[in-house]
Amino acid sequence: MTSNSIHVQPVSTLECRSCGAGAPVDEHFCPQCSRILALGRHGDYFAFLGLPRKLTIESTDLERRFRELSRKFHPDYFYNASPTERLASLERSSYLNDAYRTLKNPATRIEHLLAIEGMPPVKSEEGAAKVPPGLLEEVFELNEQLDEIRDARESGADRSGLAARLQSARTPIDAKRDEHERQLAALAAQWDAQIDSGTAAEARRATLDALRERLLERNYINNLLASIEREVASLGIGDQESGIRRG
Amino acid sequence: MGKVVGIDLGTTNSLVAYVRDGAPQVIRDASGDGLVPSVVSLGDDGTIFVGREAQRRLLTAPGRTAYSVKRFMGRGVDDVPDEAALLPFRVGGEAGGVVRIGLGTSEFTPPELSAFVLRELKQRAEDHFRDQGEFDYEVDRAVITVPAYFNDAQRTATRDAGRIAGLEVLRIISEPTAASLAYGLEKRDRGLIAVYDLGGGTFDISILRVEDGVFHTLATNGDTHLGGDDIDRVLMELVLRDIESRSAGPKDPAYTALIQAIRKSAIQAKWDLSDHEETEIHVESSAALPNRYRRRITRAEFEALIRPLVDRTLGPVKQALTDAALEPREIDEVVLVGGSTRIPLVRRLVADVFGRTPHSDLNPDEVVALGAAVQADILITGRREMLLLDVTPLSLGIETIGGVVSKIIMRNSTIPASGREMYTTSVDNQTAVDIHVMQGERELVADCRSLAHFKLRGIPPMPAGLPRIEVRFQIDANGILSVGARELRTGIEQAIEVKPSYGLTDHEVERMLLDSFEHAAADFDARLLIETRNEAETVINATEKSLRRPDFDAITTGELTAAEIERIHTALAELKHVMTSAERDVIHAKTDALNHATRHLAEVVMNRSVREALAGKNVQDV
Numbered sequence: 001m002t003s004n005s006i007h008v009q010p011v012s013t014l015e016c017r018s019c020g021a022g023a024p025v026d027e028h029f030c031p032q033c034s035r036i037l038a039l040g041r042h043g044d045y046f047a048f049l050g051l052p053r054k055l056t057i058e059s060t061d062l063e064r065r066f067r068e069l070s071r072k073f074h075p076d077y078f079y080n081a082s083p084t085e086r087l088a089s090l091e092r093s094s095y096l097n098d099a100y101r102t103l104k105n106p107a108t109r110i111e112h113l114l115a116i117e118g119m120p121p122v123k124s125e126e127g128a129a130k131v132p133p134g135l136l137e138e139v140f141e142l143n144e145q146l147d148e149i150r151d152a153r154e155s156g157a158d159r160s161g162l163a164a165r166l167q168s169a170r171t172p173i174d175a176k177r178d179e180h181e182r183q184l185a186a187l188a189a190q191w192d193a194q195i196d197s198g199t200a201a202e203a204r205r206a207t208l209d210a211l212r213e214r215l216l217e218r219n220y221i222n223n224l225l226a227s228i229e230r231e232v233a234s235l236g237i238g239d240q241e242s243g244i245r246r247g
Numbered sequence: 248m249g250k251v252v253g254i255d256l257g258t259t260n261s262l263v264a265y266v267r268d269g270a271p272q273v274i275r276d277a278s279g280d281g282l283v284p285s286v287v288s289l290g291d292d293g294t295i296f297v298g299r300e301a302q303r304r305l306l307t308a309p310g311r312t313a314y315s316v317k318r319f320m321g322r323g324v325d326d327v328p329d330e331a332a333l334l335p336f337r338v339g340g341e342a343g344g345v346v347r348i349g350l351g352t353s354e355f356t357p358p359e360l361s362a363f364v365l366r367e368l369k370q371r372a373e374d375h376f377r378d379q380g381e382f383d384y385e386v387d388r389a390v391i392t393v394p395a396y397f398n399d400a401q402r403t404a405t406r407d408a409g410r411i412a413g414l415e416v417l418r419i420i421s422e423p424t425a426a427s428l429a430y431g432l433e434k435r436d437r438g439l440i441a442v443y444d445l446g447g448g449t450f451d452i453s454i455l456r457v458e459d460g461v462f463h464t465l466a467t468n469g470d471t472h473l474g475g476d477d478i479d480r481v482l483m484e485l486v487l488r489d490i491e492s493r494s495a496g497p498k499d500p501a502y503t504a505l506i507q508a509i510r511k512s513a514i515q516a517k518w519d520l521s522d523h524e525e526t527e528i529h530v531e532s533s534a535a536l537p538n539r540y541r542r543r544i545t546r547a548e549f550e551a552l553i554r555p556l557v558d559r560t561l562g563p564v565k566q567a568l569t570d571a572a573l574e575p576r577e578i579d580e581v582v583l584v585g586g587s588t589r590i591p592l593v594r595r596l597v598a599d600v601f602g603r604t605p606h607s608d609l610n611p612d613e614v615v616a617l618g619a620a621v622q623a624d625i626l627i628t629g630r631r632e633m634l635l636l637d638v639t640p641l642s643l644g645i646e647t648i649g650g651v652v653s654k655i656i657m658r659n660s661t662i663p664a665s666g667r668e669m670y671t672t673s674v675d676n677q678t679a680v681d682i683h684v685m686q687g688e689r690e691l692v693a694d695c696r697s698l699a700h701f702k703l704r705g706i707p708p709m710p711a712g713l714p715r716i717e718v719r720f721q722i723d724a725n726g727i728l729s730v731g732a733r734e735l736r737t738g739i740e741q742a743i744e745v746k747p748s749y750g751l752t753d754h755e756v757e758r759m760l761l762d763s764f765e766h767a768a769a770d771f772d773a774r775l776l777i778e779t780r781n782e783a784e785t786v787i788n789a790t791e792k793s794l795r796r797p798d799f800d801a802i803t804t805g806e807l808t809a810a811e812i813e814r815i816h817t818a819l820a821e822l823k824h825v826m827t828s829a830e831r832d833v834i835h836a837k838t839d840a841l842n843h844a845t846r847h848l849a850e851v852v853m854n855r856s857v858r859e860a861l862a863g864k865n866v867q868d869v
Binding site for chain 2: 063067070071074075076077079080090091093094095097098100101
């Protein structure tokens with residue numbers, strides 16, 4: 001959802017709407033008159049935040065950059081400025097907030113990288129009924145168990161027993177997700193190493209393909225886990241107050 | 248350019264504050280009171296009364312007096328809450344339209360009534376600046392706070408109220424965030440803050456990260472229909488059950504006045520039970536109540552009654568923490584805001600949830616207005632030491648085929664925020680699309696809130712699915728949404744007509760602005776009379792509070808003579824008797840008399856408090 005903003009190739013220069021001078025696309029303020037620049041058709045959150053196009057991001061560094069840019073762009077500081085600057089401040093602040101939100105989360109960070117590297121969007125294939133080949137076995141197993149549990153529920157079986165069965169049904173799925181998280185982390189490290197060593201685009205392309213495949217599977221796994229959660233909820237014995245102790 | 252202020256437009260009380268020499272301060276009236284009750288009353292000659300005078304009129308002219316108007320801001324007739332049954336004023340309007348509140352034979356929208364409160368605050372601030380010898384004392388701009396969980400329609404209604412009152416609304420900010428800003432002035436350290444804000448009519452929980460002067464809201468949640476009003480109602484219902492057999496039908500004037508008398512006693516009892524273990528609810532006899540009503544109530548009984556209400560705050564607290572991906576124990580500081588957080592049960596529950604004692608160093612009634620003043624100062628001076636980053640409390644999207652909501656901006660997105668999605672047509676040669684803007688978390692349109700309808704016209708005839716319609720959402724720093732739509736294949740961007748589902752059109756706001764001038768009651772003598780009554784009421788309340796102390800006998804035995812106590816009661820009764828008089832001097836004389844009669848009592852109470860404080864015992868524990 002967060003990465004749904006425009007995925008267009010950035011144009012090379014921007015025109016300052018205050019003084020008409022040209023400015024490089026990744027500048028935020030006009031080099032001539034130092035006024036805030038209109039956003040233009042920016043598409044790269046990494047560059048916007050002054051980050052290299054790498055998947056390992058230190059969260060304190062990201063937050064610091066976010067705070068610093070917020071202090072530069074926020075509409076609070078453009079209250080007495082011209083309408084052009086006020087609009088630019090609104091656009092840049094909105095874009096910054098979206099960029100921060102997208103890059104903060106490792107999964108949406110990968111999605112964004114794939115998008116700006118010209119890969120087909122991950123989103124469009126989500127919800128497609130096709131089971132990723134690597135998950136066939138687990139999905140088959142899980143569906144069988146879910147059917148059994150639903151039948152048992154309808155014939156009035158003991159609910160806490162069913163909850164326990166649901167828990168054990170999700171164990172292999174959880175394990176699979178952990179495995180995917182590890183694979184994604186390894187691929188991310190591989191991508192970053194390739195960027196650092198200046199590896200050719202074709203070689204990097206293979207890494208992107210692998211990242212995309214893992215991400216699709218991971219999203220599929222998350223949907224499976226969500227459907228198990230729904231089953232648990234339908235048993236009506238979920239711990240509604242977990243996380244908070246009641247007085 | 249005139250002056251700029253910060254305003255807390257509350258359900259029960261409102262305040263105005265400004266920054267002077269770098270520090271925010273609340274602007275008070277002659278008797279030192281910063282609170283203006285958010286009550287509006289319509290006199291028989293069309294005069295508008297606001298604040299304490301209007302509050303007094305709740306007992307004498309209940310059918311012409313409105314309170315808790317904030318609960319109706321941005322709402323439709325269809326979702327008028329059931330509590331309307333106990334309100335003295337009429338709540339109505341056309342089906343599918345904005346709520347209208349009837350006072351006497353006139354009707355007002357909630358933004359108009361709120362505008363009267365805002366105008367009173369503006370007046371109070373201007374009087375203050377003039378008294379300070381300022382040449383340019385006019386107040387023309389303000390930052391106004393709203394509950395964090397207010398939706399788009401409620402925020403827009405608040406902004407409209409400001410415009411009707413003749414104020415340029417510089418910014419709408421959320422109450423918990425404003426409160427954190429006021430606290431941030433005290434201690435500028437870094438950390439995770441939870442703000443628990445239980446006010447007169449609304450509940451908010453916000454989780455913020457503070458670092459380098461940036462107040463970054465991570466998540467917010469709440470209930471725009473939960474607060475002190477509900478607690479009052481629980482107590483009122485308790486009394487009504489006791490005396491029901493004696494009551495006449497609803498909306499009978501005598502009965503309506505009785506309800507207000509009960510409400511006043513219930514609120515008093517609620518306040519007492521924050522300081523004492525036990526109190527008495529008493530209602531004087533009247534046309535609808537032949538015999539005086541008295542009932543003792545303990546704090547334990549009170550807590551059992553309100554427990555379900557207080558428990559309702561826990562769900563939002565949990566959700567906000569989940570959304571911020573935090574455990575309760577990770578929160579460094581908990582800040583209490585809103586008058587209802589004075590209730591000991593609320594404090595205990597909050598302390599339990601977070602495993603730490605909440606902060607309440609600043610007055611929970613005033614902290615929001617102070618924060619609003621700080622924000623106003625930031626906006627006009629461009630000072631960059633502090634920055635508030637707020638979030639949108641609810642997801643925003645549009646209705647798609649099948650009654651499903653397609654979300655465009657997710658809840659807890661930092662604002663300003665933008666989003667865009669592509670849509671297309673569903674039948675061949677469709678030349679227009681309806682765009683129905685929704686707010687809420689649920690999947691189905693029926694479960695979300697309708698904000699507005701738009702129509703994009705002029706799409707060239709094409710097979711279904713071919714047009715590429717881009718819908719753009721932009722939320723500004725006020726949390727207010729604007730929507731644009733265009734067809735990308737042709738580049739057609741229609742001027743889109745906005746029809747807010749439960750709001751006022753610009754034209755209506757303009758008209759109300761003009762109307763409001765005619766109602767302005769600027770009579771100098773009338774204002775002086777009201778100020779005199781306010782002072783008298785302050786003395787009456789303080790006296791009654793002392794007399795009602797459970798330990799009154801213990802404190803006064805051997806200190807005050809029976810004759811002294813008798814004189815206090817006589818002076819009190821005499822002042823109450825002349826309260827409705829139009830003679831300022833008479834009220835003034837009787838106020839002085841009561842002040843004189845209670846001087847010794849005040850000394851005795853004060854000495855006792857000092858002794859207890861020195862003995863290391865908290866006055867509240869007595």
